[in-house]
Amino acid sequence: MKESWTMLLMxxxxxxxxxxxxxxxxxxxxxxxxxxxxxxxxxYVLHNLTYYxxxxxxxxxxxxIHGLNGLRIVLIEWLHPGRFQWIINAxxxxxxxxxxxxxxxxxxxx
Amino acid sequence: xxxxxxxxxxxxxxxxxxxxxxxxxxLHRITGVILALFLIAHIFEIYHVTLGxxxxxxxxxxxxxxxxxxxxxxxxxxxxxxxxGANGLRLILNEVFGLLLGKPRLPEYPYSPLSLGRNQKIxxxxxxxxxxxxWIWAGLYLLAGLGIVRW
Numbered sequence: 001m002k003e004s005w006t007m008l009l010m011x012x013x014x015x016x017x018x019x020x021x022x023x024x025x026x027x028x029x030x031x032x033x034x035x036x037x038x039x040x041x042x043x044y045v046l047h048n049l050t051y052y053x054x055x056x057x058x059x060x061x062x063x064x065i066h067g068l069n070g071l072r073i074v075l076i077e078w079l080h081p082g083r084f085q086w087i088i089n090a091x092x093x094x095x096x097x098x099x100x101x102x103x104x105x106x107x108x109x110x
Numbered sequence: 111x112x113x114x115x116x117x118x119x120x121x122x123x124x125x126x127x128x129x130x131x132x133x134x135x136x137l138h139r140i141t142g143v144i145l146a147l148f149l150i151a152h153i154f155e156i157y158h159v160t161l162g163x164x165x166x167x168x169x170x171x172x173x174x175x176x177x178x179x180x181x182x183x184x185x186x187x188x189x190x191x192x193x194x195g196a197n198g199l200r201l202i203l204n205e206v207f208g209l210l211l212g213k214p215r216l217p218e219y220p221y222s223p224l225s226l227g228r229n230q231k232i233x234x235x236x237x238x239x240x241x242x243x244x245w246i247w248a249g250l251y252l253l254a255g256l257g258i259v260r261w
Contacts, residue, residue, distance in 0.1 A: 011202050011205070011206050014198045014202065015199075015202060017195070018195055018198070018199060021191065021195065022195075025188075025191070029251070030251050030254075035254060035255055036251060036252055036254070036255035037255055040170055042159070042163045042166045042167065045156075045159055045166070046159060049156075049159065060153070063149055064149065064153075067142075067145060067146040067149045068146065070142050070143075070146055071142075071143065071146040074139060074142065074143055095150070099149075099150060099153050102153055102154070102157055103153045103156075103157075105157070105160070106153075106156055106157045106159065106160055109160045110159065110160065
């Protein structure tokens with residue numbers, strides 16, 4: 001049987017996210033000596049998004065592709081769409097493009 | 111037809127009949143959907159940082175109006191992320207590298223799932239322990255934000 005390339009992509013992006021998402025969560029964790037409200041202050045968020053821009057960019061693309069492809073798989077296995085599967089695929093691709101555009105704009109515009 | 115065979119769908123919907131692997135599969139799916147929906151909201155939320163300090167503070171104030179609901183939501187999302195990550199690492203070891211699965215053998219009566227051997231059970235229990243411990247830690251941190259718990 002031929003292996004699925006999208007599933008391999010899911011594993012690879014998941015493995016990347018284990019490191020990058022841990023870093024992201026550590027930035028808002030009490031290990032930084034901040035309370036939850038302080039971790040969400042404008043200056044701290046702006047500093048993180050600009051100083052670690054590339055890491056957040058990797059996280060944005062990995063999370064969006066991994067997450068929305070996962071949602072696509074759940075929808076297909078739940079609904080058994082048959083020949084209407086292209087509708088689910090199209091909705092997911094459009095949503096993915098919109099989220100990546102908005103996220104990339106956020107990271108670049110700062 | 112034997113009555114035992116008619117209970118198929120009901121049995122599949124009865125979570126008390128799930129084994130450990132089925133439980134971890136179900137939780138992986140539920141937490142995955144929670145995280146995907148949160149991701150969509152989170153990207154929209156972080157976009158507001160481009161509106162400057164006034165726009166950001168207004169967004170944060172509107173989210174704070176949710177109060178306890180926001181904190182419970184954040185706690186569920188933190189737990190989802192912890193579980194999905196830890197269990198996902200186990201699945202990568204299982205499905206990409208073939209670890210934790212034990213040696214192949216012929217099925218013998220009484221049948222037990224070949225994929226759910228000793229190593230797999232230990233891995234699932236260790237994951238549960240780590241995730242519960244970190245989840246409690248995250249909950250205390252969120253409560254400290256309300257001033258209920260002194261951090």
